[in-house]
Amino acid sequence: MRIESRIEELGLVLPEPIQLPEGMRLPFHWVRVRGNRAYISGHGPLLPDGTPSGPYGKVGGEVTVEEAYQSARLTALSILASLKRELGDLDRVVAWLRVFGMVNTVPGFSSQPAVINGFSDLIITLYGPEAGQHARSAVGMADLPMGLPVEIEAEVEISL
């Protein structure tokens, strides 16, 4: 449980399972495991109790880059919480592979990488430069579910 120890050492908390807003139905799974691959659904930032975390809205508009960096960091914790529930132990993630970082963007805003660094920085801190390394895109979306500022999906390799 090396990764979870590091999360604790940093004073961070894995959130509870997401509490969906009234009337929202998501018929898919947060993590789809098959062989040595885990495909991770698009996640957003959560508070420790599993409720979605603001601020909401468009980055470059009502949400600043600094706030959205924190949202991306919280999104990393949401994903780690889902992986923990699916895999039992976060150390089973042996290699981060692909990260797709989506930023709710005002047209004309083009600093998506500075936002998604909130995700990449934490993953590389926790997993180190080998296992934590990943390919990444960070791009601007017209809007995101619930008006979230950030949504991230990913693919990782796991030990069997």
Place this chain on the structure above:
Amino acid sequence: MRIESRIEELGLVLPEPIQLPEGMRLPFHWVRVRGNRAYISGHGPLLPDGTPSGPYGKVGGEVTVEEAYQSARLTALSILASLKRELGDLDRVVAWLRVFGMVNTVPGFSSQPAVINGFSDLIITLYGPEAGQHARSAVGMADLPMGLPVEIEAEVEISL
């Protein structure tokens, strides 16, 4: 041919190959098979004869969520038709893995999941909760080819 039987039982039809609008050139394949993986290009809704199906435009604007749900359901049939042509038998899909649902979105519209449920609901109905399960994102695009309301790409595991 279990899956095809279910499609028939539901009174659904797999569309003919897409008939591209005059002057549109797509140099790639609709399905790329390699080993036990099939990578599925971005598909949109088709009529049974293979012509693109309206309504066109932005969800949250001229297209309603209910209409777009139907577009996502038709997109599932487009993808199944492409898989059938490539694989011969839809039963060869042993696990849906990753679904990326793109919704042509008016800024301020944030119910992308309710739209892409039209895809997920049909796939899970046809393949069941094990093989049909998948990781998913459902997000808002600034625009899509031909002004389609929905485009979906995916990755599946196939039997050899």
Place this chain on the structure above:
Amino acid sequence: MRIESRIEELGLVLPEPIQLPEGMRLPFHWVRVRGNRAYISGHGPLLPDGTPSGPYGKVGGEVTVEEAYQSARLTALSILASLKRELGDLDRVVAWLRVFGMVNTVPGFSSQPAVINGFSDLIITLYGPEAGQHARSAVGMADLPMGLPVEIEAEVEISL
């Protein structure tokens, strides 16, 4: 080194490593190799010296489809340069699998496929219709890093 010979025969040049604008920090890798897969981060067009290449802005607005086709072609060269640095020999790419083409789009612009053809045409010219074939989406983003008109990510199979 068959692929590199073809690049030379076409009079094309693989650009130097990207020279990031002042203050931009990208903590991830351009190519993530694991087993027989290489995951390719979102790339944009570069000049031969590695500086980002204009024109900048939205396709359908200040950037024409023809200009953006050239940007997508330059993006193919950026990706090939990254693969060359990571793999040593571009012939190690035995199959292109998935291409995700993102076009910085004015709402109402829906010819994303004609733009991303600049990428697909060059890859298929260089690798041939077997290895060069790929699944693809070409879709409209609200904005892209640095205001680039095109960004492309991909996944390929490599020989070990």
